[in-house]
Amino acid sequence: MSSISDVGAEKPIGEKSAAELVHDLTEQFSHLARTEVRLAVREVQDKAKHAGKGAASIGLAGVLAGYGVAVVLAAVVLLLALVLPAWAAALIVGAVLLLAAGIAALVARKQFRQGAPMPSEAVESAKEDIQVVKEAVRR
DSSP: OOOTTTTTOSSOGGGOOHHHHHHHHHHHHHHHHHHHHHHHHHHHHHHHHHHHHHHHHHHHHHHHHHHHHHHHHHHHHHHHTTTSOHHHHHHHHHHHHHHHHHHHHHHHHHHHHHSOSSOHHHHHHHHHHHHHHHHHHHO
16 A cells, blocks of 8 residues: 555656646545545444444343342242242232333333424424414515
8 A cells, every 4th residue: 555645756746737736636635535534444343343342241231130130039939938838929029020010111101102203392393483484485
């Protein structure tokens, strides 16, 4: 790969015409632009590689946390089984989990209903702006 100083360096600058100098300038600019693009692509690839590794690590952490929660829940069932029959302890823990899941679903539904997909305030403001412009054009 040639360096930018090598592009168009066959004659000394003092011996070149204006057209040759402009040609050399455009070649050097093109070479510089291609080099910058290659550098940017390498940088983006490197950052994407690190982001991929980070996403995989987060995924692994989530799976391990899920297993950890399952073990803790099993421990709660076993603890309750000391004072209740095992089936009753498992039933109680399962019912509490289903109740918590139901509450979380209700909260999520409420949040989804409050966060409409269209930005209603911005749409109304834009409609008002359009109306003002239409009235100004009529005058």
